[in-house]
Structures are given as C-alpha cells and as structure tokens.
Amino acid sequence: MIAQPLTVLNTRRAPRPRLGVFKFASCDGCQLSLLDCEDELLAVADRVEIAFFREATRRPLEGSFDVSLVEGSVSAPEQEAEIRDVRARSRFLITLGACASHGGIQALRNFSRVDDALAIVYATPETISTLPSSRPASDYVHVDLELPGCPINKRQLLSVLAQMLSGGKPRIDQHALCLDCKRQNVVCVLVAHGSPCLGPVTSTGCGVLCPSYDRPCFSCFGPAPQPNTASLAERFQAIGLSADHIRRLFQMFYNQAPEFLEEARRHE
Amino acid sequence: MTSDPYCPHPAVLRSVEPETPGVATFGMEFQEPARAAAFHHRPGQFNMVYLPGVGEVAISIASAPGEGVGLRHTIRFVGRVTNALQSLRPGAVLGLRGPYGSAWPVEEARGRDVVLVAGGLGLAPLRPAVKALLAERAQYGRLWLLYGARQPSDRLYVAEYADWERAGLELLVTVDRADASWRGAVGIVPLLFRKLALDPSRTLVLTCGPEVMMRATVHEAIDRGVAASDVYVSLERNMQCAVGLCGHCQLGPEFLCMNGPVFPYERVARFLGKEHF
Amino acid sequence: MVNTSAVVMEKSELGNLIARLWAEGYTVVGPTLAQGAIVFDELRTADQLPIGWTDEQEPGSYRLKRRDDGAYFGYAVGPHSWKKYLFPARLTLFSIERTADSFAVHQGSTDVPRYAFLGVRSCDLHAIAVQDRTFLHGPYVDPHYERRRERAFIIAVQCGTAASTCFCASMNTGPRATQGFDLALTELPEAFVVEVGSERGGALLVGLNVRAANGEIEAAHQVTETTKRQMTRTLDTSDMPALLYENLDHARWDDVAGRCLSCTNCTMVCPTCFCHSVDEVPDLLGERSERVRQWDSCFNPELSHVAGGSTRPDIRARYRQWLTHKLASWIDQFGVSGCVGCGRCITWCPVGIDLTEEVAAIRGSDRA
Ligand SMILES: Cc1cc2nc3c(=O)[nH]c(=O)nc-3n(C[C@H](O)[C@H](O)[C@H](O)COP(=O)(O)OP(=O)(O)OC[C@H]3O[C@@H](n4cnc5c(N)ncnc54)[C@H](O)[C@@H]3O)c2cc1C
Ligand code: SF4
Ligand code: SF4
Ligand code: SF4
Numbered sequence: 001m002i003a004q005p006l007t008v009l010n011t012r013r014a015p016r017p018r019l020g021v022f023k024f025a026s027c028d029g030c031q032l033s034l035l036d037c038e039d040e041l042l043a044v045a046d047r048v049e050i051a052f053f054r055e056a057t058r059r060p061l062e063g064s065f066d067v068s069l070v071e072g073s074v075s076a077p078e079q080e081a082e083i084r085d086v087r088a089r090s091r092f093l094i095t096l097g098a099c100a101s102h103g104g105i106q107a108l109r110n111f112s113r114v115d116d117a118l119a120i121v122y123a124t125p126e127t128i129s130t131l132p133s134s135r136p137a138s139d140y141v142h143v144d145l146e147l148p149g150c151p152i153n154k155r156q157l158l159s160v161l162a163q164m165l166s167g168g169k170p171r172i173d174q175h176a177l178c179l180d181c182k183r184q185n186v187v188c189v190l191v192a193h194g195s196p197c198l199g200p201v202t203s204t205g206c207g208v209l210c211p212s213y214d215r216p217c218f219s220c221f222g223p224a225p226q227p228n229t230a231s232l233a234e235r236f237q238a239i240g241l242s243a244d245h246i247r248r249l250f251q252m253f254y255n256q257a258p259e260f261l262e263e264a265r266r267h268e
Numbered sequence: 269m270t271s272d273p274y275c276p277h278p279a280v281l282r283s284v285e286p287e288t289p290g291v292a293t294f295g296m297e298f299q300e301p302a303r304a305a306a307f308h309h310r311p312g313q314f315n316m317v318y319l320p321g322v323g324e325v326a327i328s329i330a331s332a333p334g335e336g337v338g339l340r341h342t343i344r345f346v347g348r349v350t351n352a353l354q355s356l357r358p359g360a361v362l363g364l365r366g367p368y369g370s371a372w373p374v375e376e377a378r379g380r381d382v383v384l385v386a387g388g389l390g391l392a393p394l395r396p397a398v399k400a401l402l403a404e405r406a407q408y409g410r411l412w413l414l415y416g417a418r419q420p421s422d423r424l425y426v427a428e429y430a431d432w433e434r435a436g437l438e439l440l441v442t443v444d445r446a447d448a449s450w451r452g453a454v455g456i457v458p459l460l461f462r463k464l465a466l467d468p469s470r471t472l473v474l475t476c477g478p479e480v481m482m483r484a485t486v487h488e489a490i491d492r493g494v495a496a497s498d499v500y501v502s503l504e505r506n507m508q509c510a511v512g513l514c515g516h517c518q519l520g521p522e523f524l525c526m527n528g529p530v531f532p533y534e535r536v537a538r539f540l541g542k543e544h545f
Numbered sequence: 546m547v548n549t550s551a552v553v554m555e556k557s558e559l560g561n562l563i564a565r566l567w568a569e570g571y572t573v574v575g576p577t578l579a580q581g582a583i584v585f586d587e588l589r590t591a592d593q594l595p596i597g598w599t600d601e602q603e604p605g606s607y608r609l610k611r612r613d614d615g616a617y618f619g620y621a622v623g624p625h626s627w628k629k630y631l632f633p634a635r636l637t638l639f640s641i642e643r644t645a646d647s648f649a650v651h652q653g654s655t656d657v658p659r660y661a662f663l664g665v666r667s668c669d670l671h672a673i674a675v676q677d678r679t680f681l682h683g684p685y686v687d688p689h690y691e692r693r694r695e696r697a698f699i700i701a702v703q704c705g706t707a708a709s710t711c712f713c714a715s716m717n718t719g720p721r722a723t724q725g726f727d728l729a730l731t732e733l734p735e736a737f738v739v740e741v742g743s744e745r746g747g748a749l750l751v752g753l754n755v756r757a758a759n760g761e762i763e764a765a766h767q768v769t770e771t772t773k774r775q776m777t778r779t780l781d782t783s784d785m786p787a788l789l790y791e792n793l794d795h796a797r798w799d800d801v802a803g804r805c806l807s808c809t810n811c812t813m814v815c816p817t818c819f820c821h822s823v824d825e826v827p828d829l830l831g832e833r834s835e836r837v838r839q840w841d842s843c844f845n846p847e848l849s850h851v852a853g854g855s856t857r858p859d860i861r862a863r864y865r866q867w868l869t870h871k872l873a874s875w876i877d878q879f880g881v882s883g884c885v886g887c888g889r890c891i892t893w894c895p896v897g898i899d900l901t902e903e904v905a906a907i908r909g910s911d912r913a
Contacts, residue, residue, distance in 0.1 A: 044829045158829065166321030166827035166834065168352050175809065175845040178895075182813030183634035183840050187580035187624055190895045192607045200808035200895050214580060225846055228806045228860065235605070235896045273685045274638050274823060274836060278647045299647055320641045320648050321827040321834045346852035361647050506851050508823050511685035515820030515841070516848055518870065520790070521877030526684065542793050544862035 017066035017165075019050045022086050024072030024079050024137070029151030030097040031071055036154050047165060064089045067164060069157075073099040074135045087141035094145045094160065094170075095137050101146035102136050102222060102256045136256070145170060148203055148221040150253040156205050176224045177202045177217055186211045194239045196249060201227035201259075222254035229263035243267040273511045276318040276363025277303050281356055282338055288422045290345050291389065293330060294353070296364060297338035309333055310371035311396035312502060312530045316510050317341060318363030319356075323349045326507040326525070329367060330392045332399030339364070342392040342424060368510040370530045372397040372474050373500060380470050381409040385485045387416045387457055387477020391424045393502055393529075394476050402435040412438045412464060416457030416481070419445045458484040461492060468493030474530075476502035483541065486533050499533040501540075520545065550741045551762055552755040554730075556617065559737065560591040561753055566661040569749070571698055574630060575663030576623065581609060583623040585630075588663060595620060602708035602888065605897025618732050621708035622666055622887050626816035627673060630660050631693045632680070632840075638689070638823065640835045657689075661698040665726065667719030668711075668887040670701060672816030674725055678879040679819045689838075698745070701729035703765065704772045710888030712778040712901060718885040720776070721769040731765035738765040778891075780901040781908060782882065786873030788908060793865065797906045802861035804896055809842035811890035811898070812867060817875075817883050820848065843867050868900060 023031060041050060053061070068090035074083055087093055095101045137143055147156060156172055163170040173180075177199035181188065189195040189211050197216035203224045210217050223229075229250065236246050247267035250260040283295035298304040309329050318324040331340035345354045356362070374397055382401060386394045394413075401411055413432070417423045420443055433439055440460045442453035453460065458481070473489045475482050482501045489499050505517040505524045512526035520539035522528060528536075539545050554562070566573045567589070575588045578595050588594065599620045601608045612619050640651045665673075673694075680690035704720040713719030722729050727746030731738040738761045741747045812818040822841040827834040841848055843866045849856035857863050875883030884900070891899045 040829060047830070159826070162827045162829045163322075165829060165831055166825075167319075167355065168322035168825075168827075169348050171348060173847075175847060176807065178808040178810050179813065179840075179842060179845060182624075182810060185584065185625060185629060185634070187582040187584065188607075188810065188893060188895065191605060191893055192581045192624075194606070197895075200806040200810075226807065226860065228804075231804050231806055231896055272638060272652065272688050274838075275650055275652075276641075320643070321825065321831065323825040324823070350852075363641075363648070504851065505856060506849050508821075512683055513680065513685060513687055513819070514822065515843070516822075518866075518874070520869070521786075521874040523878070538790065544857050544859065545793065545865070 016047060016049045018063070019048050019161075020065035020068045020086070020090065021050065021052045022068060022070045023053065024070065024083070025075040025099065027099075028071075030099075030149075033151050033154045033157065034069070034071075034096070037158055040158055044161075044165070048161075061085055061089060065091070067092045067094065067161075069094050069096050070100050070137055071096040074137060074140060080140060083137050083140050092144045092164070093137075093141070094147055095143050096147050096157070097152045098148065098150040098220070098222060098253045100137050101143070101148060102254050145172070147172065148174075148205055150220040153205050153207055155207065172205065174203045174205075174225055176200055176227075177204045177206070177208065177211075177221070180204045181208050181211050184208050184212065189214060189216050190235075196236045196239070196241055196245070198232070198249060200224075201229050201232055218249070218252050219260070220253050223257050223259045227259050229259055230266070233263055233267065273513070274365075274509060276316070276324070276365050278361050279339075279364040281358050281360045281362060283358055284356065287342060287424050291342060291424065292345075292354070293340055293342045294356075295338055295340050296362070298364065299361070304338070307339070307367070309339075309367035309396075311374055311400050312372040312393050313367040313369050314393070314510075314529065315339065315341065315364050315366030315368070316507075317343075317349075317353070318365070319349055319352055320363065322352045324363070324508075325349045326368075326504075326510060328393035328502075330395050332396040332403070335396075335399060342389065342395075344389050366510070368525055370528055372502075372530055373472065374400045377401070377472050378407045379409070380472050381467060382411050383461075383464065383466075383471060383473045383489070384411075384413045385415075385457055385460075385473060385475040385477070385482075386413065387475075387481040388418065388422065389424070390475070390477030390481075390502070391415060394474065395425060397474060398432060398437065402432060402437060405436045409470060410438065411436060412440065414457050414460040415439065415441045416460075416477070417441070417443050419443050420447055420450045420452075456484065457481060458488040461485075461488040466492050466494070468495075471498065473499040474502075475500065479503070479540070486537075496534040496537060497532050500530055501533050501536070502529045503531065503536065503540075504529065550747070551758045551765070552739050552741075552750065553758045553761050554737045554739050554753065554755045556736060558754050559594075559617065562749070563588060563591055563663070565749060565753065566663075566698065570659055571661035572658040573661045573663055575700075576618075576620070578609070582607060583609070583620055585623075585625040585627070591617070594618070594664075599706065600708060602710045602892040603897070604710065604891050604899045605894055607892050614734070616705070616732060618664060618702045618730070619706055621704070621706060621711055622669065622889060624814055624889065624893055626814065626887075626889065627662055627665060627669055628676060628816050628818075630658075630662070631673070631697065632676065632687075632690055632819065632821075634840045636689060636838045638836045638838050640833055642833050643831070655692060657692050657696070659696040659698070660693065661700065663700045664702045665699050665722075666702060666704055666887075667722040668713045668716075668885040669816055670699070670722050670725040671713075671716075671718035671885040672887065673699075675817040675879070675881055675883065675885065676819060678881065698749075699726045699728075699742075701726035701742075703729060703731040703769050705732055705768050707772050707776045708888060708892070709777060710891040710899075711776055711886065712780050712888060713886035714773050714776050715778075715780040715782065715901075716882060716884060716886035719769075720772045731768050733761060733764055733768070736761070738762060778888065778901055780884070780886065780904060782872070785882065786869075786876050788904075789869045789873040792907050793869070795907050797903060798861045798865050800906075801864050801898060801903055802859065804898055805844075805860050805864045806896060807844045807846075807860045807863055808895060809844040810893050810895060811900075812842035812844060813840060814889040814893045815871075816887060816889070817871075817885065818842070822848070843870065868903060871900070872904065 160170040195216040198219040199217040250264040512523040517524035680687040701722040729740040
C-alpha cells in the first residue's frame with residue numbers, strides 16, 4: 001500500500017508516494033476528469049507527488065511509481081513496449097476508462113478491417129501506423145484495478161485515491177446501476193417510459209447521470225457482474241425494439257466486453 | 269436516546285505475534301479503562317475490529333475471559349481490511365466493538381465429555397473454550413481437541429499445546445500435507461473421530477472451521493451416535509452490523525451475528541446443507 | 546370499521562391542514578408528480594398533489610393517466626415508499642477524526658426533520674409496522690430510524706382505487722387502514738371523511754373547518770369495500786413458511802433465474818426490505834473518515850461476499866433468498882410476513898417478474 005494507515009500513530013509518515021499519469025490512445029476525456037480533480041489534488045500535494053506524462057511514448061521514463069493511472073487503449077505498435085515499461089515501474093497500476101480496460105469506442109474498428117477504416121477516416125492512410133485492433137492494457141500487462149467509464153467519474157477516481165492514501169487496497173462498487181438509481185429516488189425510465197435502459201446490466205459508477213435526466217443508460221460503465229443481457233434484450237424486444245437496435249445498444253462503449261459482444265451477436 | 273450500535277471504541281494495539289505465515293495474533297486494549305472494565309465476553313463470541321480509513325471486520329475473540337490484560341484476536345490476512353491490519357505496529361489505535369453473538373455451551377458441558385474439532389483458523393474461536401474447560405478441569409469428563417491444519421507450519425498456538433495436554437486435554441493433530449519432520453497423522457480432521465473411545469450419550473461436540481469440514485465432522489459425530497442437539501457449529505457469513513440489522517449474515521431465519529455464530533447443529537441443519545442458501 | 550370519531554372536511558380545507566402541519570414544525574411529504582410518476586416529495590400546498598391523475602400499473606410497466614374527475618388521491622402506490630424518510634437510502638452514521646493519540650467519533654446531527662406523511666396507504670402503514678419490528682423491537686435499536694419514526698405524524702388515505710398489481714387483501718394489510726395513523730382520510734366526491742386515530746391527530750383538527758359526519762361514514766366504508774372488490778391479484782399464503790422451506794430445490798428457481806436481472810429494483814422499492822451496507826469513506830487528507838450507510842440488496846452479489854467468494858454466487862440463489870426471506874423466514878424472524886402486498890416489486894421489476902406468480906408456480910397450482 002502506498003501510505004501508512006491512519007491508525008499508525010507512532011510511526012513516521014511514509015515518504016510521499018509517487019503517482020504517474022500516462023496517456024495512450026484515447027480522447028482525453030478521462031484526463032479531463034482527472035484535471036477536473038485539480039482542486040482536490042492540489043489540496044493533497046504534500047501527500048502525493050504527481051507526474052504527468054501526456055504523450056507517454058515521447059520521452060524515456062525514469063524512476064518508479066507507487067500508483068500509475070493509465071488512460072487509453074494500446075493501439076499503435078510502439079505502445080506495446082511502452083505499457084510494459086510503465087507496468088515494470090509501477091507498484092499499483094490502475095487503468096482509467098473504457099479504452100484502457102476494454103478497448104473503448106475506438107475498438108468498434110475491431111469489427112471491421114482496419115485498412116477500410118483508415119481509408120474512410122484519413123486522407124493519406126498510408127502515413128498512419130496503427131495496430132489492427134484497439135486493445136486494453138490488460139491484454140499486455142497485469143492491471144490491479146480497472147476504473148470503468150467513458151469517461152471515468154471524477155468522484156470514483158478521488159475515492160480510489162483516498163482509499164489508497166488511507167492504507168487500504170481500493171475497491172469500487174460494481175453492482176447494477178439500478179441500485180444507485182433507486183437510492184437516488186430516480187424514477188425508472190424503462191418501467192415508467194418504456195425507454196431501452198441498460199442500467200440493469202451496467203456497472204454503477206457514473207452517479208446515475210442519464211436516468212436522472214429521464215434518459216436511458218447507454219452503459220458507459222460497462223457490464224455489471226453476471227449481467228443477464230438475454231433477459232433484458234427480450235424485454236427490449238417486447239417493448240418494440242428491432243434486432244438491429246438491440247445489437248447497436250450492446251455495441252457501444254463496451255463493445256469488446258465478452259457479455260456485450262455475445263449479446264450483440266445474438267441480434268445480428 | 270439509544271446509542272449507535274455501529275460506534276467503535278478506540279483500542280490500542282499492544283502486541284502483534286506472528287502465528288503462521290499470513291496469520292498473527294493481535295493483543296489489544298480499550299483506551300478507556302471504564303470500557304475495558306465493562307467488557308465481558310464468553311468463549312466463542314466475536315468483536316468487530318475497525319481500522320479507520322479502511323473498514324471493519326468480524327473477528328473472534330481468541331483470549332479467554334479474564335485471561336491477562338486486554339483482548340486477543342488471531343487474524344488471517346486475506347483481503348482489504350485484514351491486509352491493512354497486517355501493517356500495524358504496537359501503539360497503533362484501532363476500533364473495537366462487541367462482544368457479539370452466541371457462545372460455546374461451556375456451562376452445559378459440565379459433567380460431560382467434550383470433543384472440540386477445529387480446522388485451520390477455526391481454532392481461534394475454540395481457544396477460549398479450551399481455556400475455560402481446562403480452568404475447571406475437574407468439572408468435565410474427557411476432553412479432546414481434534415485439530416486439522418493444511419501443513420505443520422499452519423498450526424496455531426503450537427507453544428501452548430504442552431500446557432494444554434498437561435492440564436488434561438487430549439490433543440490429536442492432523443495435517444493435509446506433511447513435511448519431512450512431521451510424525452503425526454495425515455488426512456482430514458473428521459477422520460480423527462475414529463480414534464476416540466466415545467461414549468456418545470455423554471459427549472458434546474464443538475466445531476469450527478471451513479463449512480465443508482464442519483459438515484463432515486457433524487456427520488461423523490452423528491454416525492457415532494452423538495445427538496444432533498449435542499453438536500455445536502460456529503458459522504461464518506458476511507457481517508457488517510453484528511447486531512441483526514444489516515441483513516448480510518442471514519441463513520434462512522437466522523441472523524448469524526445475533527443468533528449465532530455458535531448454533532446447535534440441529535437448529536441449522538435444514539439450511540446448512542442447501543447449496544448457496 | 547370506520548372510526549366513530551370521524552368528521553367531514555371540505556376538500557378545499559386540505560390546504561389549511563397542510564399549512565397547519567408546517568406551522569407546527571412538520572415537514573409535510575406526500576404524493577406529487579415527477580419524472581412521469583407519482584413520487585413522494587415535500588408538499589407546501591394541496592395543489593402539489595397529483596389532482597386528477599391516476600396510474601396504470603402492470604408487471605414491469607407504470608403509466609400516468611388523466612382521470613375524468615378531480616380526485617386528490619385517485620391512484621395507488623408509486624415507486625417511492627416512506628422508508629426513504631425513516632430509513633434514508635444514504636446516511637452518514639458518524640465520522641471518525643484522527644486526534645493526537647486516538648480517534649474521535651462525531652455523531653451526525655440528531656436534529657432530523659419532523660415528518661408529516663400525507664397519504665399513507667394501508668399497505669404502507671403495515672410496512673412501517675414491519676420495519677418497526679426490525680429497527681425498534683429487536684434486541685438492538687437503530688437510533689437513526691428511531692429518531693425519525695417517533696417524530697413522524699401520519700395521515701393515512703383510505704384507498705379508493707387499486708392497481709392491477711395490488712394484493713393487500715391477500716396479505717390482510719388493506720385496503721382499509723384501521724390503526725397506526727394520527728388521521729385517516731377517505732375521499733368522497735365532494736369532501737373527505739377524516740378519522741381521528743390519536744390525540745395529536747384530534748388536536749390538529751382543532752380550528753380547522755370540519756363538521757360532524759352522518760351518512761358520510763357509511764359512504765366512506767363503501768369506498769374501501771369497492772376497492773377490495775376491484776383487486777384481482779392474489780397470493781395464497783397458507784402453509785408459509787413451510788411451503789418455501791420445503792421447496793428450496795424446486796425447478797422454478799432455475800426458471801426465474803433465467804428471467805431475473807438481479808438488478809435489485811424489487812428490493813429497493815419494497816417498503817419493508819431493510820438490508821444495508823456500511824462503507825468506509827475516507828477523505829484525501831487522511832484525517833477524517835465517514836461511516837456511510839446505504840440501502841443494499843440480496844440481489845447484489847457483494848452482499849454475501851466473504852473472502853473467497855459470494856455465498857450466493859448466482860441469480861438463482863439470490864432470487865431464492867429474496868422470495869424465501871420476504872414470505873417465509875421473515876415470519877420466523879419477526880412474527881409477520883415481510884410482504885404487505887403493495888405490488889411495487891411487480892410493477893418496478895424491469896422484466897415484470899411477479900412474486901405472486903412465482904409462489905403459485907411453486908405451489909404447483911400453476912404447473913401445466
Ligand atoms: C463471526 C465471525 C468470526 C470470525 N473470526 C475470525 C477470526 O478470528 N480470524 C480471522 O482471521 N477471520 C475471522 N473471520 C473472518 C473475517 O471476518 C474475514 O476474513 C474478514 O472479514 C475479511 O475481510 P477483508 O476486508 O480482509 O477481506 P475482503 O475479501 O476484502 O472482504 C471485504 C469485506 O467483506 C466482508 N467479509 C469478507 N469475508 C468475510 C467473512 N469471512 N466473514 C464475514 N465478513 C466477511 C467484510 O465486511 C470485509 O471487510 C470471522 C468472521 C465471522 C463472521
Ligand atoms: S414484496 Fe413486493 S408486494 Fe410485497 S411488500 Fe415488498 S414490494 Fe410490496
Ligand atoms: S435479504 Fe433481500 S428480501 Fe430480505 S430484507 Fe434483505 S434485501 Fe430484502
Ligand atoms: S425480480 Fe425483477 S426487479 Fe428483482 S432483481 Fe430480478 S429483475 Fe430486478
């Protein structure tokens with residue numbers, strides 16, 4: 001653990017733990033969430049040393065890190081060695097967001113041939129160096145904790161840091177979003193409006209953003225443990241959704257999560 | 269107004285004694301003398317041990333009532349809270365609340381033979397029962413302790429065995445995996461039953477350990493003629509409040525924290541065998 | 546029977562009653578429209594009530610509809626229950642602060658609102674009584690519940706309409722409220738019949754514009770009789786708890802496990818479910834930590850987590866826990882059923898699982 005427990009009153013504080021932030025292929029959304037934590041992190045500047053590596057691949061890394069936060073997926077050839085280097089230097093490695101843990105929205109390209117995708121997106125596709133698929137960090141190295149979300153929730157990140165600074169291995173809730181929806185007194189959009197909400201099969205963490213605004217959940221936080229996607233999909237069908245619509249719902253931010261991948265396939 | 273049953277009380281860590289790899293015994297003492305004086309527990313009960321900033325876990329009281337100053341808890345480091353406890357040094361302050369739950373039938377055992385059957389860390393909650401039985405040795409018939417550990421180095425309280433045996437406890441130990449120096453039995457604990465000259469009608473069986481081990485023990489005891497109401501098991505479930513309010517520890521109609529953890533087997537037999545209940 | 550100390554109050558007087566409660570220091574909460582449903586929230590005036598609205602409830606479905614009259618209470622229960630006030634979904638129990646050589650416990654504010662609940666249905670009165678058994682009448686008392694409960698003023702409403710999901714008649718919990726309230730209103734076309742259930746209920750009426758009741762009492766009685774006849778859903782509770790205890794291996798558990806999402810909604814909306822977790826919430830400075838209590842559910846795999854895995858690792862085990870606890874082990878634990886027949890869990894289950902059907906299937910009466 002990175003710090004002495006609060007209870008250790010007669011031992012000296014540990015030296016300031018070192019926190020590294022690394023960016024791989026992503027949209028910066030998660031780093032924005034992190035920057036959004038600036039006020040809170042400034043307040044603890046004397047407890048943690050924070051080193052940012054915006055373009056991780058551009059400079060040689062030095063030293064080691066007590067905690068590393070890795071944003072983005074591995075999607076360019078040089079990033080494979082890079083993620084291994086970060087891992088080797090880190091005691092506790094946390095991936096931030098859907099990209100780093102499941103390939104993210106850019107993993108949609110995994111469903112097609114990468115050359116076709118390049119040709120559509122870039123004017124000179126031959127100048128682009130990329131891996132044929134967008135891969136999560138855990139395909140290459142051991143990950144200690146995956147913070148879900150597209151993007152991650154600032155409060156969840158701060159909670160994880162606070163838990164570590166208190167001397168505990170961090171944990172996050174991963175139960176179905178519905179539990180928090182109800183705790184917050186939000187009216188169920190599926191039951192009351194017939195909106196196709198993925199909340200029942202989605203991991204909590206977002207703070208119930210969409211249902212609070214009367215909108216169905218799109219599963220930015222990925223599957224909850226043991227998601228019964230088949231039963232929910234059947235319900236969607238009963239309220240009038242087409243197979244294609246159902247397939248697209250499961251092919252969003254967590255399209256590479258095995259449970260969603262499989263459910264999407266059933267509606268092809 | 270009612271006081272908050274969730275409220276922990278500061279206790280100072282006095283000692284940390286390594287027992288086996290990954291297990292240590294923590295000696296603690298309430299900071300407030302009044303609370304220490306008011307604390308009375310019975311063998312088999314447990315405390316909630318609270319580490320500020322990390323969380324709270326249920327831990328059996330491993331010391332016997334009146335045994336020395338403070339309370340002792342033998343803890344295996346398995347997860348978030350227990351691993352964090354591992355890094356504490358004497359002088360640290362943590363929280364305690366208790367004692368909670370039911371106790372071993374030490375009083376009811378007067379005049380009878382007692383077989384204590386422990387698996388692994390299950391010896392921790394049975395230790396105070398051993399001490400209490402031996403403290404009034406003349407009140408009881410034969411006393412056996414059957415103890416199973418994974419390997420010889422996993423045995424708890426080894427230094428005390430000689431004292432216990434001298435005081436009149438018949439100790440039989442078995443391990444799953446022997447090493448070169450091991451001269452004792454190898455195999456699962458319930459099999460040790462077969463070595464005892466039991467008089468089932470005067471025997472009480474008290475067992476604590478992994479649930480599969482306890483189930484095998486119960487069957488062994490009942491097969492040997494011990495009444496289901498004379499077999500006591502100590503059960504474990506997730507616990508948060510320890511006072512029957514949070515709902516986590518339910519097994520059918522029982523709140524394990526309040527009605528247990530120690531039950532006559534007869535009372536829980538119906539539900540204990542049901543997978544995943 | 547209708548309480549003989551009943552009076553009649555014009556509908557327009559309800560606003561004065563609400564104002565009176567506020568004036569006496571109560572925070573008045575009751576039904577109001579929000580997010581396409583009838584929920585509970587603060588009420589300052591009577592026109593915040595869902596006047597002229599009703600609800601259509603089916604397994605897995607809830608829709609608001611206009612009524613063709615101006616009824617104040619012409620609907621059944623919605624997604625919220627009163628437990629959100631008595632047993633808040635999230636509550637900081639206390640905080641722990643590091644001191645020089647120890648830690649200090651800071652209890653949260655004991656100054657909780659004095660709630661006046663307006664529009665408590667009979668099933669919900671019973672649900673409150675069920676939670677009283679858990680939080681107040683056991684060996685340990687929950688002080689947070691106690692504080693809120695002992696100050697609450699309860700105005701019941703006798704049900705004039707039942708949803709398709711209601712089955713209080715089967716559970717002997719309604720539709721007529723007979724005790725556990727300070728006042729009880731029955732809505733007639735032109736006025737309310739007000740029954741007085743307590744001294745402080747009677748005192749509240751002093752100075753309000755009410756008159757002695759005559760024929761209205763019989764009319765009020767007829768309101769709940771009609772509602773009772775409307776109720777279509779039933780639950781046969783004979784030989785509980787044995788029925789479920791003896792069927793822990795029934796094939797129906799596998800069947801429902803295929804449909805159940807383990808989403809926890811049924812337990813969240815249930816007015817009697819009391820399971821909760823207490824989490825440690827430390828601050829970033831390592832100086833303070835809060836002990837936060839939140840509603841939890843037997844459908845959350847974490848609820849039964851022990852080092853080494855969950856005691857109820859699959860949906861079958863979790864649904865079985867919910868149903869056997871509600872209808873069977875609750876009786877052993879608290880002397881009453883954990884179900885009051887409000888039907889919330891049926892309506893608010895996203896896939897429309899209906900416990901009355903599950904029980905019927907297990908009983909065998911439904912087996913094809
Ligand atoms: C009555 C009783 C007596 C016990 N006595 C002892 C003892 O003497 N020594 C010992 O080492 N252990 C004992 N345990 C087990 C101990 O409580 C768990 O090992 C401990 O809770 C694990 O917590 P963790 O945070 O380290 O693990 P994690 O796996 O990270 O668990 C997270 C949380 O789940 C809950 N939890 C996990 N496992 C258990 C469990 N087995 N029982 C109850 N809650 C659990 C706790 O709230 C815990 O904080 C006892 C349990 C019970 C119920
Ligand atoms: S089990 Fe369902 S019907 Fe019964 S009280 Fe709970 S929510 Fe209402
Ligand atoms: S165990 Fe399940 S059914 Fe019982 S009170 Fe808890 S959440 Fe409700
Ligand atoms: S019964 Fe319905 S509401 Fe309850 S957990 Fe299952 S799917 Fe969710």
